[in-house]
Amino acid sequence: xxxxxxxxxxxxxxxxxxxxxxxxxxxxxxxxxxxxxxxxxxxxxxxxxxxxxxxxxxxxxxxxxxxxxxxxxxxxxxxxxxxxxxxxxxxxxxxxxxxxxxxxxxxxxxxxxxxxxxxxxxxxxxxxxxxxxxxxxxxxxxxxxxxxxxxxxxxxxxxxxxxxxxxxxxxxxxxxxxxxxxxxxxxxxxxxxxxxxxxxxxxxxxxxxxxxxxxxxxxxxxxxxxxxxxxxxxxxxxxxxxxxxxxxxxxxxxxxxxxxxxxxxxxxxxxxxxxxxxxxxxxxxxxxxxxxxxxxxxxxxxxxxxxxxxxxxxxxxxxxxxxxxxxxxxxxxxxxxxxxxxxxxxxxxxxxxxxxxxxxxxxxxxxxxxxxxxxxxxxxxxxxxxx
Amino acid sequence: xxxxxxxxxxxxxxxxxxxxxxxxxxxxxxxxxxxxxxxxxxxxxxxxxxxxxxxxxxxxxxxxxxxxxxxxxxxxxxxxxxxxxxxxxxxxxxxxxxxxxxxxxxxxxxxxxxxxxxxxxxxxxxxxxxxxxxxxxxxxxxxxxxxxxxxxxxxxxxxxxxxxxxxxxxxxxxxxxxxxxxxxxxxxxxxxxxxxxxxxxxxxxxxxxxxxxxxxxxxxxxxxxxxxxxxxxxxxxxxxxxxxxxxxxxxxxxxxxxxxxxxxxxxxxxxxxxxxxxxxxxxxxxxxxxxxxxxxxxxxxxxxxxxxxxxxxxxxxxxxxxxx
Numbered sequence: 001x002x003x004x005x006x007x008x009x010x011x012x013x014x015x016x017x018x019x020x021x022x023x024x025x026x027x028x029x030x031x032x033x034x035x036x037x038x039x040x041x042x043x044x045x046x047x048x049x050x051x052x053x054x055x056x057x058x059x060x061x062x063x064x065x066x067x068x069x070x071x072x073x074x075x076x077x078x079x080x081x082x083x084x085x086x087x088x089x090x091x092x093x094x095x096x097x098x099x100x101x102x103x104x105x106x107x108x109x110x111x112x113x114x115x116x117x118x119x120x121x122x123x124x125x126x127x128x129x130x131x132x133x134x135x136x137x138x139x140x141x142x143x144x145x146x147x148x149x150x151x152x153x154x155x156x157x158x159x160x161x162x163x164x165x166x167x168x169x170x171x172x173x174x175x176x177x178x179x180x181x182x183x184x185x186x187x188x189x190x191x192x193x194x195x196x197x198x199x200x201x202x203x204x205x206x207x208x209x210x211x212x213x214x215x216x217x218x219x220x221x222x223x224x225x226x227x228x229x230x231x232x233x234x235x236x237x238x239x240x241x242x243x244x245x246x247x248x249x250x251x252x253x254x255x256x257x258x259x260x261x262x263x264x265x266x267x268x269x270x271x272x273x274x275x276x277x278x279x280x281x282x283x284x285x286x287x288x289x290x291x292x293x294x295x296x297x298x299x300x301x302x303x304x305x306x307x308x309x310x311x312x313x314x315x316x317x318x319x320x321x322x323x324x325x326x327x328x329x330x331x332x333x334x335x336x337x338x339x340x341x342x343x344x345x346x347x348x349x350x351x352x353x354x355x356x357x358x359x360x361x362x363x364x365x366x367x368x369x370x371x372x373x374x375x376x377x378x379x380x381x382x383x384x385x386x387x
Numbered sequence: 388x389x390x391x392x393x394x395x396x397x398x399x400x401x402x403x404x405x406x407x408x409x410x411x412x413x414x415x416x417x418x419x420x421x422x423x424x425x426x427x428x429x430x431x432x433x434x435x436x437x438x439x440x441x442x443x444x445x446x447x448x449x450x451x452x453x454x455x456x457x458x459x460x461x462x463x464x465x466x467x468x469x470x471x472x473x474x475x476x477x478x479x480x481x482x483x484x485x486x487x488x489x490x491x492x493x494x495x496x497x498x499x500x501x502x503x504x505x506x507x508x509x510x511x512x513x514x515x516x517x518x519x520x521x522x523x524x525x526x527x528x529x530x531x532x533x534x535x536x537x538x539x540x541x542x543x544x545x546x547x548x549x550x551x552x553x554x555x556x557x558x559x560x561x562x563x564x565x566x567x568x569x570x571x572x573x574x575x576x577x578x579x580x581x582x583x584x585x586x587x588x589x590x591x592x593x594x595x596x597x598x599x600x601x602x603x604x605x606x607x608x609x610x611x612x613x614x615x616x617x618x619x620x621x622x623x624x625x626x627x628x629x630x631x632x633x634x635x636x637x638x639x640x641x642x643x644x645x646x647x648x649x650x651x652x653x654x655x656x657x658x659x660x661x662x663x664x665x666x667x668x669x670x671x672x673x674x675x676x677x678x679x680x681x682x683x684x685x686x687x688x689x690x691x692x693x694x695x696x697x698x699x700x701x702x703x704x705x706x707x708x709x710x711x
Contacts, residue, residue, distance in 0.1 A: 257711060268706045275709060276654050276702075283628035287390035294391055304621045353610070359620055360613035364593050367605040 003064050010068035013041055018072040028112075028154050031078045035109020038076075044107040045083075048091055053104035059292055078151050082106045082113030086159040088232040090178075093217050093225050098178065102157065114155035114181065115233075116146040116203060117226060121384025124354050126161070127170050127223060128373070128383040131205065133162035133177060140164075140215070142179065142208045148348070152188050152201040155181040160210075161226050164219055166379040173378050174222035178214040179205075195340035233349055234302050250334035251316035251342075253278065260323045267323060274319060281308045300362035307355035310346040317342035388640075390631040392455065400455045402432060407463040413680045416546055420467030420513050429494030434460075434469070436492030438476055443488035450572070450637035454579035454630055461583025464546045464683055468510035470580055471499035475518045477572045482525045482563025487516065501552075502573065502695060509694070511550025512539050519559065520569075526559040533557065544690035546683055568641070571648035574695060575633040578651035581659035581691050582623075582630045588659075588684045589619050592666040612669060619665060622658040629654050646708050652701040656692040663688035 001009070017037055038044045039053075046062045048054020055061070076083070087106050090098055105111040122129040131144025142162055152158065158179045165173030179186070185208035190198040217225040249255060253274050260267050285305055288298045298305075317338040321328040328335040346352050360366045373381055392400065410424050429435040438453050439445025446452075453473065460469050475498035476491055490496030499514035508517060511530065519526050530537060534557030537550045566572075593616060596607030606612050629651050636647040667674040667681040674681040692698055 253709075262711045268711045269702060271711050272653070272702045272705045272709070275705060276650060279650055280625035280629060280654050283390065283632050284625045286388065287624075287628040287631065290389070290391045296391070301624065304617070304624055307617070308621050308625070353614070356614040356617035357610070359617035360607070364607075364616055364620060366593065366596060366607035366613050366616065369608050369610070370604065 003060055006061055007064040007068045010043060010065045013043070014069055014072050014074075017041070018069075018074055027075065028078055031075050032109040034075050035079055035107075039108045044109075045087075045103075048087070048103070048107070052091060052099045053107045054091075063289060063293060078112050078154050079106070079109060081115050081151055081155075082111075085115050085229050085232050086113040086157075089159060089176075089225060089229040090216065092228050093176075095213075095216075097213065098216065102178070111156040112151060112154045114149050114152040114158045115229065116149055116152075116158045116160040116179070117229075118148045119145060120147050120202075124351055125373075125383075126226070127174065128378075128381065129161060129163060129174070130383065131160075131162045133160075133164050133175060133210065136209065139212050140177065140210045142177070142205045142210060144205050146203040146205075147191070147200075149188075149201045149203050150199055152181065152203055153190060157181055158203075159216070159229065161222050163378065164222075167377050168220070169375055170373060170378045170381060170383075171223045173220055174226070175219050176216040176222040176225040177210045178216060179208060179210055183208050185209075194343070195337060230350075234306055249316075249338075251313075251320040251338050256320055256323060270319060270323060274316065277312055277315065281305070281312055284308065300358050303350070303355045303358040304363065306349065307352055307359065310352055310355070313345040314342050388632060389451070389635050390628055392451075392631075396452060396455050399452060400459060403434070403456055403459040404462075406432060407459055407465060411463055411465055413464070413683070416464050416466055416683070419548075420510075424465075425467060425469075425497070426494060428469075433492075435472060435494045435497075438473070439488050439492040440483070443483070443485060444492040445488070450575060450634040451631075453576060454582075454634040457576055457579035458583035458586070458630070461580035461687075462587035464584070464587075464687055466546045466548075468497040468499060468513045470547070470576070471510040471514055472497050473576055474500040474502070474509075474573055475514075475516070477576065478518050478520070478525055478566065478569055479562070480566040480569075480572075482565075484527070484562045487527065487562075500573075505554065506551040507540060507549045508537075508552050509547060509549050511537050511552050512548055517552060518562075520565045521559070521561075523565055525562045525565045527562055528554065528557050528559050542690065544686045546687055547690065568644060570695070571644050572637055574648040574652045574701070575630075575637050575644075577691060577694060578626075578630050578633060578648075578655040581655045581688070582626050584684055584688050584691065585623055585626055585655070585659040585662045588663045588666040588681075588688070589616070589623055591681070591684070592616065592619075592669050595670060606669075615665060615669065619662045622662055626655045626658045646705065649701045649704040649708060652695065653698065653705060656698055656701070660685075660688040660692045 035044060042055055043065055045054030046057050046065055047059060050056035083106070087103060090102055106113060117126050117129070119129045119131060131142065131146065133140045133142045142160065144162065158181050160177045160179040161174055162177060163173055164175040185206045187204040187206070189202050191200050191202055192198050193200065253271060257271060262268055262271065288301065288305060291298060317335065320335045321339050324335055327333060361368055406428065410427060415421070433446055434456055436445035437448045437456055441447040457470065457473065472491060478500050479488055487496060487498070491498060496516060497514045498516040498518060499508055499510045501508055501517060501519045505519070511517065514530055517528050517530050519528065528535060530552070534555050536553040536555065540549045540551055542549050593607070596612055596616065597605060599606045607616070633647040633651040636643040663684045667685045670679065670681050673679050
């Protein structure tokens, strides 16, 4: 089957199976059922190794499927962290036992995953995290707090980065684990975001045990595992896996032109600017995709795309409300929701400032900032918020 | 849609880039148009005939290749009538004048095109032939012929001259129809040059930020500088994507060309000037001096941005095409 046929077949399958015909049913149940069907049809883990339950195909098939799926909103949100981040990390860095145990159940939609890196005192500087994992016989015991954890309230498993040594510099005393989110020592508290939704959580660990078989990578080598996960995160954001088409986006040109006075030349010029910025980024993303297909790995340039998307999101919601005026901020106007939601893209997955650092350091090769935190033992370092 | 260069296009880029680095480095650019350099550019690389049809002795290449070449001549701020000859060649698409096209392809003839009134014609002093659209008809006049007076203009851009041309009894030779979409194709060609100016400006300031020290640190290590450079890189990525798209549309998708061309001028023209400006500013005081090259890029970027008219025309064209 060539790529076009693959895409056509995928599209036909999606038309048959991705229709949202039971919106009143429990979304988690619906997601699990859909993932199981996706797995049986051979569209789950398209590029993942066959040995662990994937299809063993290439990025080309993955892209063909994404293209076919563009017009559908796949009900796989609760699996987005597992599929986009924790699963690929286990495939890359887990033991064979861990891959055997965890990868297939994820691809079949049987188990939901979350990712536990950020903490109240460790956001952009995630390596300064303070959650401790301490040796306890053959295993480990975890205490601490995590935050911004998407889908944790549904999760069976979490990929946890914890501090295992405070006597060494901060990057060198971290270890990665798989933690059982159903353990009674794990408390999940929903956090209400500024848009009023509760899609992420804060998590408390009180003496939660972890067997050593659930350690991912070597002791104190957790940072390199985390870098793998974060790379997958940025890729999955820019690839927009499972994202909608933007057809319903109230900040898009198609929506705004219907509700504003386009005979006003000032309005027209604002809409032209909106079009220019959209096309510029869309074409950049398409070029990155074509390069990937041609075997040129975008690497840190993906951070430029993520930065541009974040800025565009802020700009569009801001522009939409300014053009529509007072109606846009009352009575549940969609733009009201959009303007509340728009900062998210500039914060999650690395702030705009961090993206600029990455582009500057890794794409342009600029000299790094002098760092005081690379050589000092963690216990002597200032971390978090201090008066 | 093709947004990534082919192997052959990358080879063309390398060849033009290394030729210009050796034959026309910036100190030489300041000396102005050099016929020797053009003779080699056309003889060794065949650049003047790149988009001339094979039957007239050209390479018959498309806009995708042309954009690669123009990006490099732009990055090098190559002085002389290269872009103007490209403009003229584009104008000759339907009025295929054999003598002119084969002369251009062989590098014997340089040309320019009136994109506005004759009192400011780019490279009017250097070009041999001026093409003037008279209504729907393209006409040509020998610039060193009788009845033609040309006076050099003092231009902001030190690397591309303009002349005021006065025709007083000169004979205008009718060549054929002015091709449809001429303005769009000129806009794409110019955007390719602007992409080169943008890229070279960014490369120059990135290189400087890696060696210039202030307060005991390389200036590129300060976020105040680094973040600006990162934003400039984002503009480069988007500008390149738009230029590839517009060149592809010019070659393969005429229906998309008008929007692509207006987008190219509206985005790339602005981005090029902004990056050239910030590259000058980030150099500090030295960037404001005559001896430093920063102002050459800054001035070319500004002259290019307004070459085809005040930039708002590209925006209002977009509004029109989007039926806003």
